[in-house]
Amino acid sequence: MARLALRGRAAALLACAAGAALAALDWPLSSPSLAATFGTAAPGGLVTGLALASTGGLVRAVEGGEILFCADAPGGRSPLPSALGSFVIVEHARQVAGVYSHLAPGSASDYLRKVKPGDILGAAGASGWTEGEGLLFQAFDRKEGRWVNPLLLLPPLGDDKPPVIRSLSLLRAGKSYPLGETRSLGQGVYGIALESSDPSAAPWTAGPLAPYSIRLVIDGALAARCVFDVARASGGELVFFSEGPRAAAALRGGEGRYVLAERLLARGKVVFEVQVEDAAGNRRSASWSVLVE
Amino acid sequence: MRLAPPQGARPRAGLGAEPRACRRGRPRGQAREGSGRPPGGRCRGAETESADRPHYFSLAGRFGYFDAEGELLYSAAVPYGVALAPDAFATYERLSAGFAIRSPSGEELARASLPGYPFFDAGRRFVLAPDQCSVTEIGPDGRALWSRQFGSVITAYGGSPDLAAFGLMDGSIVGLGLRGEELLSFAPGGSRLPGIYGVAVSPDGLLVAAVCGLDKQRLVVLEKRSSAYRVTFHRWLDSDFRRPLAMSFTADGRHLVYEAPGGAGIYERGTRRESLIAAGSVGRVGEAVEGLGMLALLAGSGEERLLVCASPDDRRLIDLRLRASDASLEVDGNSFFLGLDGNLIRMDLREE
Numbered sequence: 001m002a003r004l005a006l007r008g009r010a011a012a013l014l015a016c017a018a019g020a021a022l023a024a025l026d027w028p029l030s031s032p033s034l035a036a037t038f039g040t041a042a043p044g045g046l047v048t049g050l051a052l053a054s055t056g057g058l059v060r061a062v063e064g065g066e067i068l069f070c071a072d073a074p075g076g077r078s079p080l081p082s083a084l085g086s087f088v089i090v091e092h093a094r095q096v097a098g099v100y101s102h103l104a105p106g107s108a109s110d111y112l113r114k115v116k117p118g119d120i121l122g123a124a125g126a127s128g129w130t131e132g133e134g135l136l137f138q139a140f141d142r143k144e145g146r147w148v149n150p151l152l153l154l155p156p157l158g159d160d161k162p163p164v165i166r167s168l169s170l171l172r173a174g175k176s177y178p179l180g181e182t183r184s185l186g187q188g189v190y191g192i193a194l195e196s197s198d199p200s201a202a203p204w205t206a207g208p209l210a211p212y213s214i215r216l217v218i219d220g221a222l223a224a225r226c227v228f229d230v231a232r233a234s235g236g237e238l239v240f241f242s243e244g245p246r247a248a249a250a251l252r253g254g255e256g257r258y259v260l261a262e263r264l265l266a267r268g269k270v271v272f273e274v275q276v277e278d279a280a281g282n283r284r285s286a287s288w289s290v291l292v293e
Numbered sequence: 294m295r296l297a298p299p300q301g302a303r304p305r306a307g308l309g310a311e312p313r314a315c316r317r318g319r320p321r322g323q324a325r326e327g328s329g330r331p332p333g334g335r336c337r338g339a340e341t342e343s344a345d346r347p348h349y350f351s352l353a354g355r356f357g358y359f360d361a362e363g364e365l366l367y368s369a370a371v372p373y374g375v376a377l378a379p380d381a382f383a384t385y386e387r388l389s390a391g392f393a394i395r396s397p398s399g400e401e402l403a404r405a406s407l408p409g410y411p412f413f414d415a416g417r418r419f420v421l422a423p424d425q426c427s428v429t430e431i432g433p434d435g436r437a438l439w440s441r442q443f444g445s446v447i448t449a450y451g452g453s454p455d456l457a458a459f460g461l462m463d464g465s466i467v468g469l470g471l472r473g474e475e476l477l478s479f480a481p482g483g484s485r486l487p488g489i490y491g492v493a494v495s496p497d498g499l500l501v502a503a504v505c506g507l508d509k510q511r512l513v514v515l516e517k518r519s520s521a522y523r524v525t526f527h528r529w530l531d532s533d534f535r536r537p538l539a540m541s542f543t544a545d546g547r548h549l550v551y552e553a554p555g556g557a558g559i560y561e562r563g564t565r566r567e568s569l570i571a572a573g574s575v576g577r578v579g580e581a582v583e584g585l586g587m588l589a590l591l592a593g594s595g596e597e598r599l600l601v602c603a604s605p606d607d608r609r610l611i612d613l614r615l616r617a618s619d620a621s622l623e624v625d626g627n628s629f630f631l632g633l634d635g636n637l638i639r640m641d642l643r644e645e
Contacts, residue, residue: 042423043388043390043408043423044408044409044422044423044424044427045422045423045424045427047424048424048426066486066507067535068462068486068488068507068535069448069462069488069490069535069536070535070536071448071536071537072536079376079377079412079413079414079450080412080421080447080449080450080537081374081376081410081411081412081421082410082425083409083410083421083422083423083424083425084424084425084446087446089446089462089488091486097462099446099462110535110536113533113535126387128387128423128425129387129388129389129408129409129410129423130423131388140445140446140462140463142463142487145444145445145463146444232444233426233442233443233444236440236441236442236473237442238426238427238442
């Protein structure tokens with residue numbers, strides 16, 4: 001059911017009829033092993049795609065389309081380096097462009113023009129700025145000018161492990177107050193930071209994997225809902241979430257830590273409840289309370 | 294550095310091409326390595342024509358500086374990448390989280406602590422973020438001056454001292470000023486599929502050119518009038534390039550040179566006329582420089598290279614086939630510096 005809901009969400013995000021053609025997508029690697037999910041805090045910023053660990057696996061087109069761009073060699077006299085290493089951009093259906101990055105140097109299929117589903121685009125590699133061997137796959141919604149979480153578009157992975165919740169902390173004036181360890185604190189405005197991640201079996205990860213959604217309830221009222229569905233540039237900044245957009249710089253609180261909201265905490269007992277969900281629909285919840293004096 | 298002149302260079306029609314090999318210089322100063330072997334390398338242009346400024350090269354896994362007399366000033370191996378400019382360089386590793394900015398003699402000038410890859414151009418220093426969607430400009434002290442997150446992957450770049458123009462996968466061009474302010478935002482459109490394959494900015498920053506789109510591809514030239522950039526020229530091309538293209542204005546800004554099927558397309562700024570210098574048989578065009586009213590092009594891939602020196606209407610002075618796995622070309626006044634694997638060769642053009 002959760003997966004169906006995700007598909008419906010993807011359809012809505014891509015502004016097409018529910019389910020239309022989405023089932024045609026397939027994974028770009030035959031044995032995908034998640035090394036970063038959409039929103040994972042990696043060096044340099046939050047990831048806007050999926051990193052898949054693989055050693056030399058063949059990278060295939062997730063659906064048919066047309067090669068739009070292929071960078072597999074230095075670009076003449078331009079000083080621009082390639083942080084994505086060798087990469088291929090394929091224009092797929094519904095104005096969605098797939099970016100396949102960090103391919104093994106020289107492996108990109110630069111001779112291709114039209115591609116069929118499953119056509120080989122290159123070999124997984126470690127070219128450019130990547131922490132391990134594999135593939136970074138991103139889906140760009142050209143119509144809306146934003147990155148879409150590929151897990152919304154790709155077939156579900158067998159996953160029955162719920163995300164891990166490590167801590168919820170209150171942040172103020174450069175100090176962190178982990179709930180559970182902190183029994184009371186003074187009233188004021190606090191940042192609320194959750195440390196949570198989705199387990200990974202990959203041989204390497206770019207950072208603790210981001211869950212798909214986080215829900216924060218304070219004293220019974222919804223305080224924040226973070227759904228890692230899309231990301232876009234706005235005002236020169238990277239912004240996540242289609243509903244209640246939040247700048248990546250404000251959201252990121254360190255490795256596997258997300259600053260969900262800022263709240264004025266007034267006197268009395270305050271109860272925090274968090275529910276975290278991965279893309280497969282596995283959930284985990286936790287609650288804490290603190291006395292504000 | 295081997296000292297042999299290029300074989301087959303023949304002076305023609307009133308102009309003499311005088312090949313002159315750079316002599317290997319004795320290393321000077323500190324922090325240099327590998328000076329006992331010739332620098333492989335792409336010798337790339339000093340961006341200002343100054344006899345005092347060193348020239349730089351990067352080829353076959355090494356980089357460094359040399360002077361116009363062939364004195365090797367610095368040479369070192371490239372670890373993963375190197376950002377080079379006449380006045381500074383920075384080497385970096387594949388997982389670079391920061392780097393030192395060094396003078397051409399190797400002296401550390403500053404450090405920058407940003408993940409990503411540095412690139413230096415037109416007197417400005419940038420760091421491309423690991424996602425290739427974000428750029429930070431850094432100052433002489435290595436500190437960030439501004440950062441800009443773009444909406445999609447950066448596929449092309451061209452710059453002048455006052456304008457850094459970025460071509461994006463979504464088919465738009467964004468030009469940023471010295472404070473990171475947006476001076477230009479333009480989506481050429483008109484093609485079935487959008488995309489930016491090459492961008493060039495004239496040295497005075499008044500012209501921005503791009504090869505964009507697929508089916509059909511086209512050349513667009515924007516010109517700054519009053520405060521805004523407007524299309525001053527466009528032409529549908531026969532090309533179907535889907536890779537980064539070599540594209541640049543000559544140092545005097547009179548000509549735009551861009552890769553075209555079969556050679557180098559030339560756009561003359563003053564007359565808005567176009568021409569083609571044929572170099573098609575050896576693949577892609579790399580470097581294009583100008584001196585004494587002649588354009589010099591280096592084309593080729595694999596082991597086969599072609600050096601062409603011709604007028605913009607393709608009257609040939611030099612048409613030279615070479616074998617090299619890596620090559621480069623630079624001009625300084627009437628001197629051309631040709632890099633061929635482990636050799637740097639200077640050729641002086643003079644009128645007879």
